[in-house]
Amino acid sequence: MSGFGHRWCLPALILILGHLFAVPYGSRGQAQIRWQPATTGLYGGDVTSIVESPRGDLFVGTFGGGIFRSRDRGANWLPVNNGLSSLEVLALTTTPSGSLLAATSGGGVFRSTDDGESWTPINNGLDTLFIFALAVTPSGTLLAGSFGGGVFRSRDNGATWMPSSDGLTEPLSLVVLRFATRTSDKSIFAATADTVYQSTDDGASWKRIDQGLTSSIVLSLTITRTGTVFAGTNGGGIFRLNGDGASWSPMNTGLTNLVVASLFVSAKGDLFAGTNGGGIFRSRDQGASWAASNNGLTYLSVPTLSGGASGDLFAGTLVGGVFRSTTGGESWVQIITGLTQTNVQALVQAPDGTIFAGAIDNSPLPGTAAGALFRSRDDGVTWAALSVPFANTRIMAIAVNRSTGHLFVGTSTAGVFRSTDGGATWTNKGLAEVEIKALTVTGTGVVLAGTSNGIFRSTDNGETWTRADTGQTTPDVQAFALTPRGLILAGTTSSGVFRSTDQGATWQPSNRGLSNGNVTSFAVASTGAIFAGTNGSGVFRSDDDGASWIESNRGLGDFSIRILTATPTGQIFAGTLFAGIYVSPTGTMSWTEANQGLTVTDVRSFLTTASGAVLVGTTGGGIFRTR
16 A cells, blocks of 8 residues: 555656655664565566676666666676665666766766776766766767756766756756767757757757657657667657658557657667557567567566677566567566565465565656566565566555455556465456555455545455445545454545444544544554554554544654554554654554664565564565564
């Protein structure tokens, strides 16, 4: 369950990425809890960029996990983030001198001169640290494309930068997403949220070239060996720049997905297009026609494509990490061992002890969505990925019927799925028209779905659903709790808590003492005390089944609560957006920071297992475990 939403569009990216401006929280005394990574088999991530260094090593940039390096052609990966202040990497490139450059969201540009062993910020002159794109011009000038600040140029290998946005006159033209360079005439092309711009003076000035370009947000660019420019757009498919250099023609024959996030020309001259949700398409006739090239590709949102000196092709996907093709795109093989950048949104344990973890993408690209389901049969120590029919949508919630063991997964765009065989197979059970934000199964077997459009209720194991929001005044429901007395609590985005005494058929507001209406999560202690987490006002406690609430924030360093959980030993854990984890004994009204061993402080999910271990799902760092 999540109270912070997950809808992306370019004009709103600054709001989504704004948490990077937050002041880090210092230590306020650590509880005697130590977290250990539990990421064996939990491989994958949101790969935004791939580059081969002059030494032949492969590097991938991920959005949330930083940079990973492979010295064996992708068979194994290790993080190389020494010196990076932001792990949200959006672009990688190499320079003529052999250096590596990394563009990040919130940390600006970093350079490595030792094959990724260490990174140094090179931001002198940058007006913004939100950098989306990098390029080296034919003359050796470095270009950086930013979110909202346009283009910056460096002629001294990144030591200093100067604004270079002359001609980028529209506000959205200052959102620069990709570059492409053409050596024949030294032209540079910039893909922006407005259209395509061209520079013929080494990036000093720009002119728009958009005649015939029917989709304004341009996500990708590539240039063939003959100098032909192709642009991939957000919804309009692929366009080719005509011979006049001023107009574009659509080139979408055979292309069944028109959100083209990446373009690449292979050493053989074939064109490849990576789409959002449709996988990879290949053209062998200069874009005149396209055919799907997805054999072996199990994750179909592809924000980056690249190639190596050996002729291998590499595809970076959302959630699924990296895929490699040694057959010119005929087939793909996932290569993700050691790539541990996963965003774990949901955790649940089945009656037989099996644990399921739902991972989602965290990409800033517009319209993207991907998810993965992992299973652990050793109490969360190791994991294995499952094949699921909902890999192209986000897994927002997971619930289990403790009587039957049936599993339910709620997604952002595809509704609810049910498995009656421990996750081996799944069936869609409707509600695809709404975003599922929370799921729960009551002791009597009633299934409740909290959605972006109210509460839906099923009394037949998810076969059919009826709207069940009588008495509810806010349709956006993001959390549920089952109280010891059989009541049900629902947390909403703006109207606080609602309570049901009839298995979710009707609801009444229950907000006495609650000063924040954005309730993101609940935890029910073994004593019967109920805790409610809010987005901005911390934690509230109720000792009367949710009838009234009292603030419980002493010692809490971050009031943006993502998730709560209670342990059988009486502890309450609070996962926050900025400051990691806090723990409170149930009998107290105070909190202590509990981040020892935790390398990621954006916490998304919790699970207290039957053995008493606590698992925490994070943004970009996978899962951590108490023991």
